[in-house]
Amino acid sequence: MPTGVALRDVRQQLFDAAERVLLRDGAPGLTSRAVTAEAGVAKGVLHKHFEDFDAFLAELVQDRIARLEGQAAALRDSAGTGTVAGNLIGALMDLFDSVAVSIVGLVIFRDELRARLPRAQPAFGIPVLTDAVAMISAYLNEECELGRIAADADVDALALSLIGAGHMLFAGRDGVAPEPEEVGKVVNAVIADVTQRRLL
Structure with a gap:
């Protein structure tokens, strides 16, 4: 022993x-x-x-990406409940916890790490963020099918806008997250057109 x-x-x-x-x-x-x-x-x-330190870091990032699967399932399950904006605000607040923002910074900082990560589809972008875009896009598709956002909404472009804006809101704050109201202003600005057109 x-x-x-x-x-x-x-x-x-x-x-x-x-x-x-x-x-x-x-x-x-x-x-x-x-x-x-x-x-x-x-x-x-x-x-x-681990084979070496970059192999360790690659698995660290993949572990964080794997956690998104649970968040993605919960977000899809929320379709049709609450409000679209409220669901998106909650998702962004959960998604961009301080660790996730730091993980994105790590991926950007280390070229060797990016080279080791499996390429998501599409093959451009930054791992974790591209996975987050896919998560938001899947949720918005569900809401399209339920008629809560316009059927012709470009959900991929909306998801990209929400994740890009969300990352900007959360990055560089030294672990102090923005208030939900601040996130809500951005979310409502991004989705306003596709929710208003549905009501016309």
Whole structure:
């Protein structure tokens, strides 16, 4: 039997540590040494579980993308309930928590990391953000089918606008999220035309 304290789910422990370092020190401060120190494990532990540091970071990003699947399902299930604007505001507030904004910054900061990430469809854009656009687009399609937004609405363009504007609202705030009212002003401005035309 090995000596010492057994580590619970080492990979998750390292991911959690990386997120804390990322929030505190930003992408430039995220090193393998900083992650293992934050996790309280020996330096060799990370390399025992991952090919190298960029492989670790790629899995960290993919873990964050995987979390979007649950958010996407919940958002689609909300179609037809509440208001379209309210559902979108909630989705953006959840989506752009401080960790997600930092993960996007990390992907932009490290060319080597972007090269390791599987390419989403479409193949342009920034991972996490392109996945978020797909999530919003799927929700808006559901609302189109329910007649709550105009049937001819360009949901892909709307989703791109919402995610781009959302990222701008949340980025650079040092972990202090905008108020829902501020997010609501942007959401309502983006979707106003397709909701008003439906009412005509």
